[in-house]
Structures are given as C-alpha cells and as structure tokens.
Amino acid sequence: MSLSDFRSPLWLLFLLVVAALVAGYVVVQRRRKRDTLKFGNFALLDSVAPKRSKRWQHVSAILVVLGLVFFTVALAGPTKEQKxxxxxxxxxxxxxxxxxxxxxxxxxxxxxxxxxxxxxxxxxxxxxxxxxxxxxxxxxxxxxxxxxxxxxxxxxxxxxxxxxxxxxxxxxxxxxxxxxxxxxxxxxxxxxxxxxxxxxxxxxxxxxxxxxxxxxxxxxxxxxxxxxxxxxxxxxxxxxxxxxxxxxxxxxxxxxxxxxxxxxxxxxxxxxxxxxxxxxxxxxxxxxxxxxxxxxGDASRPWLILGVLATAAGLTVSLVQRQRLP
Missing domain, CATH: 3.40.50.410 (von Willebrand factor, type A domain)
Incomplete structure (x- = not known):
C-alpha cells in the first residue's frame, strides 16, 4: 500500500504522535523500575502485592497502541480496487x-x-x-x-x-x-x-x-x-x-x-x-x-473494526490485570 492509495494521507502523520506515546511509555516504565529498585522495601512489597507475570504486564498498553495505529490508518482514508x-x-x-x-x-x-x-x-x-x-x-x-x-x-x-x-x-x-x-x-x-x-x-x-x-x-x-x-x-x-x-x-x-x-x-x-x-x-x-x-473504493471499514477490537481488548486486559483502566 502506497501513499497514493489514501484519500487523506496527511493523517498518517499522527503515527508520529503514537510513536511518541510509545516512547513516553517506555521512559515511564524504566523510571518506575529505577525508583522501585532505589527506594523499594522488597520484603514488604512481596507480602502485600500479588506477583504478576512480567510477560503480560504490557499487553494492555500494546493493544491500545495498536488500536490507535488502526484508527489512524482509517482516518487516512485507505482505498482499494473494487468491482x-x-x-x-x-x-x-x-x-x-x-x-x-x-x-x-x-x-x-x-x-x-x-x-x-x-x-x-x-x-x-x-x-x-x-x-x-x-x-x-x-x-x-x-x-x-x-x-x-x-x-x-x-x-x-x-x-x-x-x-x-x-x-x-x-x-x-x-x-x-x-x-x-x-x-x-x-x-x-x-x-x-x-x-x-x-x-x-x-x-x-x-x-x-x-x-x-x-x-x-x-x-x-x-x-x-x-x-x-x-x-x-x-x-x-x-x-x-x-x-x-x-x-x-x-x-x-x-x-x-x-x-x-x-x-x-x-x-x-x-x-x-x-x-x-x-x-x-x-x-x-x-x-x-x-x-x-x-x-x-473506500477500504477504511476493516481498519476501524480492528481499531475497535484492539482498543476494547486492551481495556479489558487492563481491568482484569489491574482492576483499573490504563
């Protein structure tokens, strides 16, 4: 898919905002880990906080970011050949x-x-x-x-x-x-x-x-x-x-x-x-x-569907894991 396949390709610039959000999320996670190592009481933390698998702790954020990517592509107005x-x-x-x-x-x-x-x-x-x-x-x-x-x-x-x-x-x-x-x-x-x-x-x-x-x-x-x-x-x-x-x-x-x-x-x-x-x-x-x-013809509908599904899945995972929205 090339830029000529979009009706409003300027909307794709919003992907830079999404990339900035991802970078900010990474920075916040590293700072939180650093502060925990510096000031945390691990004995007390282990006794009051349930242990969660690190493998799944970022799933909700990843899904929400994917949802934003899909919504951005939809806004750009993708097209495809139709009979x-x-x-x-x-x-x-x-x-x-x-x-x-x-x-x-x-x-x-x-x-x-x-x-x-x-x-x-x-x-x-x-x-x-x-x-x-x-x-x-x-x-x-x-x-x-x-x-x-x-x-x-x-x-x-x-x-x-x-x-x-x-x-x-x-x-x-x-x-x-x-x-x-x-x-x-x-x-x-x-x-x-x-x-x-x-x-x-x-x-x-x-x-x-x-x-x-x-x-x-x-x-x-x-x-x-x-x-x-x-x-x-x-x-x-x-x-x-x-x-x-x-x-x-x-x-x-x-x-x-x-x-x-x-x-x-x-x-x-x-x-x-x-x-x-x-x-x-x-x-x-x-x-x-x-x-x-x-x-x-217009081909934005599949991207909108993917955006809704990914965002909804991300919010659901966040509620299950953290009992709160991200």
Whole structure:
C-alpha cells in the first residue's frame, strides 16, 4: 500500500504522535523500575502485592497502541480496487449462422449450443448494459438494436436461421453502425458509453475472399480499434466438424488464426470453445470483463473494526490485570 492509495494521507502523520506515546511509555516504565529498585522495601512489597507475570504486564498498553495505529490508518482514508456493475455500456452479440453451424461435433449442434449459451449470457449480463444482436452469414443483419430488454434478445436468438457463406467483416461493420446509432440517440454532452462486440463464429470468412478487403474482417477490426470498440472473438467448434450439403460430406473445421487476428487488431480478447460447457465458461469470463469495472473504493471499514477490537481488548486486559483502566 502506497501513499497514493489514501484519500487523506496527511493523517498518517499522527503515527508520529503514537510513536511518541510509545516512547513516553517506555521512559515511564524504566523510571518506575529505577525508583522501585532505589527506594523499594522488597520484603514488604512481596507480602502485600500479588506477583504478576512480567510477560503480560504490557499487553494492555500494546493493544491500545495498536488500536490507535488502526484508527489512524482509517482516518487516512485507505482505498482499494473494487468491482462494481456497469450502468452504462453497449454490447453487440454477433452470431455466425452460416451452414457450417449445423455441424454436430458440438452436441446437439453448433447452432443450438450457441443459442443456449447466448441466452444464458443475456440473462447474466449486468442489467444496466444495452445488449444488441447481429446474425451473419453471407450478409449481416441487426435482429435486435441495443436494449436492456433481455427477452427481446433471447426471442431473436431462438429464431436464428441458417444461411450460406460467412461475411465476418460485415458482422463487425454492422455492429459498429448499431453502436454509433445508439450513441447518436443518447446524445448529450456526455461521452458515449463504452462498447464491445462479442463475435462468435466457427469458420473462415468466405465473403469477401480476403480478410484485408475493404469489407473484410481484418479491415473491420482495424476500424473497430479506431473507434475504441474491442472485438472479443469466440472460435466455436472442433477441427473435425463436418456437415452434409446436398449429399456431400463437407469438413468445416474452426478457423482460430483469423479470429485471433481480429481480436488482436481490435484490442479485444480471443477465446476458443469446443463444447457447450466451454462456451458457457467463455461467456462467464466475458460477463466479468464487460459487466463490471474496476474502481478504487473506500477500504477504511476493516481498519476501524480492528481499531475497535484492539482498543476494547486492551481495556479489558487492563481491568482484569489491574482492576483499573490504563
């Protein structure tokens, strides 16, 4: 803990007063011992005064001094990092609905598992966050504009329909547009709320062919980074997934490299999941990252409690040992 962790660090100077009290106590105890040795009648003292263990005679003073130290630290206003729910933020959930999502390498299928996990994500996300939904295959569509109405998002997730091809870049561009629209509607002098895109996909971009195309995924990720909107990508599926298309068995392995690069270019995080349980854990991690922010909050209460306990204990010991307060 450094001085920057205190709101009123000047109160720590009171520790010098506490140190002076300790020094005074030591001086008084030595003077009392010296006077006793010089003028005391030990035969009479032994007969009228009960013997006490020297080991415990300073316990009450030590406890009271500790109480003063704890109270002083509390007065200085210590702080610590605390996680608090966000009240202003926008999240766009972009889900791949290309035909490869019907693969059953993830039970019962990639799409059904993605739907189940996405609905849990919507339920558990901090209530104050605006959540929107984008579905993408050959094109991308905003199914739900950012809103705190979780039921609307979950209903749209249940009604996702598969289609051909994968336009990852379009999913990001469409999400960015939806985020910008909400920021314009909110308006005012305040800065727009922080935003993030959570993109789940299982395969390589097919429209356009190059990710560096003006409408490609890498280009979209760079634009997201320019706008301060990180894209957290989830590569969902396995390397051995396949689907039946018009009687042909087509392999549809996941494409980790491109999704990892999108996350890197945009300043987001990259995750992999090959089962429903893994996907749920990924969403739980995202809920923590997105739904909460770290701030410095008051941390004086534990010091106050310690101060009260130490002082009370010191007074109690003094009463038991000496039948009086120090």
């Amino acid at each position: 608090v729910p966000r009240n202003r933020a926008t999240v766009m959930l972009a889900i791949d609905v290309s035909l490869s999502m019907q693969a059953t390498d993830v039970a019962p299928s990639r799409l059904q598992a993605a739907q189940d996990a996405a609905k849990s994500f919507a339920d558990n996300l901090t209530p104050g966050i605006n959540l929107g939904l984008v579905a993408f295959a050959g094109t991308a569509s905003v199914l739900v504009s950012p809103t705190t109405d979780r039921e609307a998002t979950k209903t749209a997730i249940d009604n996702l329909q598969l289609s051909e091809r994968t336009a990852t870049g379009e999913a990001i561009f469409t999400s960015l547009q939806s985020i910008s629209t909400l920021a314009a509607v909110i308006g005012g002098s305040e800065a727009p709320p922080p935003a993030r895109i959570v993109l789940l996909s299982d395969g390589k971009q097919t429209v356009p062919e190059s990710s560096d195309d003006p409408r490609g995924g890498f280009t979209a990720a760079r634009q997201a980074q320019d706008q301060g909107v990180p894209v957290s990508t989830i590569s969902f599926g396995t390397s051995y997934g396949s689907v039946d298309i018009e009687g042909d068995r087509i392999p549809v392995p996941v494409d980790d490299p491109s999704l990892r690069e999108i996350a890197n270019l945009s300043g987001g995080s990259f995750f992999t999941a090959s089962s429903l349980e893994e996907l749920r854990r990924v969403y739980e991690t995202l809920e923590e990252q997105i739904g909460y922010e770290t701030t410095r």
